[in-house]
Amino acid sequence: MTWQHELQGGFHSPRTLLNFLELDEKGFSIAADKQFQTRVPLSFAKRMIKGNSNCPLLRQVLPIADEELETEGFSLDPLSEREFNATPGMLHKYHGRVLVMLATSCAINCRYCFRRHFPYQDNRVGRRQWLEILDYIATREDIHEVILSGGDPLMHSNHKLREFLERLTEIKHVETVRFHTRLPVVIPSRIDDDFIKLLASSRLKAVMVYHINHHQELCDEIKLGVDALRRHQVVVLNQAVLLSGVNDSEDVLVNLSHALWRHGILPYYLHLLDKTQHTSHFEIKKEKALLLFKAMQSKLPGYLVPKLVREDSYQKSKTWIF
Ligand SMILES: *Cc1c(COP(=O)(O)O)cnc(C)c1O
Ligand code: SF4
Numbered sequence: 320m321t322w323q324h325e326l327q328g329g330f331h332s333p334r335t336l337l338n339f340l341e342l343d344e345k346g347f348s349i350a351a352d353k354q355f356q357t358r359v360p361l362s363f364a365k366r367m368i369k370g371n372s373n374c375p376l377l378r379q380v381l382p383i384a385d386e387e388l389e390t391e392g393f394s395l396d397p398l399s400e401r402e403f404n405a406t407p408g409m410l411h412k413y414h415g416r417v418l419v420m421l422a423t424s425c426a427i428n429c430r431y432c433f434r435r436h437f438p439y440q441d442n443r444v445g446r447r448q449w450l451e452i453l454d455y456i457a458t459r460e461d462i463h464e465v466i467l468s469g470g471d472p473l474m475h476s477n478h479k480l481r482e483f484l485e486r487l488t489e490i491k492h493v494e495t496v497r498f499h500t501r502l503p504v505v506i507p508s509r510i511d512d513d514f515i516k517l518l519a520s521s522r523l524k525a526v527m528v529y530h531i532n533h534h535q536e537l538c539d540e541i542k543l544g545v546d547a548l549r550r551h552q553v554v555v556l557n558q559a560v561l562l563s564g565v566n567d568s569e570d571v572l573v574n575l576s577h578a579l580w581r582h583g584i585l586p587y588y589l590h591l592l593d594k595t596q597h598t599s600h601f602e603i604k605k606e607k608a609l610l611l612f613k614a615m616q617s618k619l620p621g622y623l624v625p626k627l628v629r630e631d632s633y634q635k636s637k638t639w640i641f
Contacts, residue, residue: 358380376535397593431562477511510547557625
């Protein structure tokens, strides 16, 4: 089965997912699912614990009644991203690098994500936008790194990605291409031979930033992909989000770092939740986050301690919290 088949399959309704996990099929919110549709690949669901309604993987993807709350201080556009939309589909906010929203969808819909409200309709990146983005990058010689994000950039076929990368490669001052992606985590077969070849044959230095929040998300197949990437000098990092009920304990965070290391991945960032409306039940306050961070620091070698960060709308970098 190819990754495209896996993408089409999987769970698109909370009820079938709950049935698969042998849980009460009424334990979800219809309204929350309506607002942001359930989407979970089978491979990821298989890493959940059957019969456990508190499974940390399930909590990340199951629409629940808590999402129906409106919370003060949480917004539909917490990062004011609309303002930094230099050209549709691209954010130029930080020095030396741009973030391109290459795809508008994902293989999985994470409940805590800002994407549930982002006006993707207005940011659909078609061929014309690609060319505008490439033009923008070409005229600014201080841009050395292009970050492909989304949505999930690996939703595109290798063929499409090759086309974009080839054009990007022609811009001399671009040195690095970075992928922010969760696809290799939720559908590990996405890292296929063709994708590896694509990166291996490019002059651009490549960085993959995975998104894994809990050690239970890791599996042998993910490691196969990471091993293949690393054989071709691709750097593989991880960013996690600190989430209540998922990874807000010292043990889980320490285990996550160790498990990442065993799979050939280095921790990069541990993010505080962006204050996206309808996600406040996931929030961990800064004070508790700092305590967890210090606890990690006391148990892990420095290279396995991610930077604890928050994204602030008008800052020129992530804000380090310490
Ligand atoms: C997070 C982010 C980046 C990348 O930041 P790094 O600190 O280099 O990982 C770039 N642009 C935008 C708009 C971002 O939000
Ligand atoms: S952008 Fe990342 S966090 Fe958001 S839904 Fe997609 S995979 Fe999940």
